[in-house]
Amino acid sequence: MTAPAETKPNGPVAAAFLAAGVGSLVLGLFVVLNEMSEDINQFLRFDENYGLGSGVGPLSGKVTLGVIAYFVSWIVLHVALRGREVNFRNAFVASLVLVGLGFALTFPPIFMLFAPAE
Amino acid sequence: MELTDRELYTVLHGLVLGTLFLLAFAGGLAGLWSLGERLVTPEGVVERTRRLLIGTWVMAIVAWLTVLTGTFIAYPWYRAAPPEAVDTTDPSQLAEYPRYLLLAQEKTAQWHEFGMEWKEHVAWIAPMLATAVAFAVAYYGVQLIRRGEIRRAALVFFTLAFLAAGIAGLFGAFITKAAPVA
Numbered sequence: 001m002t003a004p005a006e007t008k009p010n011g012p013v014a015a016a017f018l019a020a021g022v023g024s025l026v027l028g029l030f031v032v033l034n035e036m037s038e039d040i041n042q043f044l045r046f047d048e049n050y051g052l053g054s055g056v057g058p059l060s061g062k063v064t065l066g067v068i069a070y071f072v073s074w075i076v077l078h079v080a081l082r083g084r085e086v087n088f089r090n091a092f093v094a095s096l097v098l099v100g101l102g103f104a105l106t107f108p109p110i111f112m113l114f115a116p117a118e
Numbered sequence: 119m120e121l122t123d124r125e126l127y128t129v130l131h132g133l134v135l136g137t138l139f140l141l142a143f144a145g146g147l148a149g150l151w152s153l154g155e156r157l158v159t160p161e162g163v164v165e166r167t168r169r170l171l172i173g174t175w176v177m178a179i180v181a182w183l184t185v186l187t188g189t190f191i192a193y194p195w196y197r198a199a200p201p202e203a204v205d206t207t208d209p210s211q212l213a214e215y216p217r218y219l220l221l222a223q224e225k226t227a228q229w230h231e232f233g234m235e236w237k238e239h240v241a242w243i244a245p246m247l248a249t250a251v252a253f254a255v256a257y258y259g260v261q262l263i264r265r266g267e268i269r270r271a272a273l274v275f276f277t278l279a280f281l282a283a284g285i286a287g288l289f290g291a292f293i294t295k296a297a298p299v300a
Contacts, residue, residue, distance in 0.1 A: 012253075017250050024247075063185070063242050
């Protein structure tokens with residue numbers, strides 16, 4: 001693909017949008033995993049395990065891993081797509097699907113489906 | 119008439135940062151929406167792009183500040199556990215423990231089980247989306263006017279960021295009313 005006249009290639013912007021989708025999805029996945037497993041719940045207590053905040057509980061791990069996934073995926077995708085003109089429509093649709101999954105997995109009636117029955 | 123340190127902080131977290139976020143969103147949305155080649159002169163494009171850049175980065179930075187301060191400062195106050203001597207079924211003993219106060223009463227339990235559980239997670243999606251938009255505006259600058267597909271995508275992401283922050287802000291206001299962090 002070629003960029004419209006006198007504009008930069010869209011690869012870096014596609015990378016930024018996709019990375020936001022990846023970060024949202026990873027956040028949502030850890031919200032679900034936290035409900036599924038006591039071991040993962042303990043692992044996600046980054047405040048107790050790594051001193052990241054105090055009294056935050058497993059939320060500290062969920063958001064930290066989501067943000068790390070966001071920035072790492074952004075760097076990787078940026079390097080992969082820089083200087084390239086990509087099909088932005090496809091990249092944007094993929095981003096929306098990832099963000100939509102992230103939204104859905106942070107919705108309590110959905111993530112509580114994965115909690116063990118009491 | 120006085121505010122405790124915690125009340126003052128929650129005002130800063132919810133009201134001050136929240137208002138800045140709303141203002142930046144309104145400005146950014148209007149800027150993205152109206153940035154069409156037929157609508158703006160070349161001089162106008164430069165001026166509008168500068169404003170758009172400020173609006174989108176303010177929104178992104180404020181979104182990060184809001185989730186960071188909310189999660190690592192206010193949230194621990196909210197979820198603090200009472201000492202063993204406190205009866206967690208007696209609301210009159212739980213004024214300093216908002217999470218337990220909400221859960222102690224059937225009529226308020228959903229504010230925690232649904233409202234807080236959603237708010238504390240969904241809020242973190244907002245800064246990621248807002249940063250992607252701010253990056254797109256910074257990357258293209260005045261060229262954004264010739265990139266309609268990216269402008270439209272940025273509008274969608276910007277609106278989703280506002281939606282995520284709006285859910286968090288709305289539940290934050292209701293929860294603070296039901297069980298203030300004092």
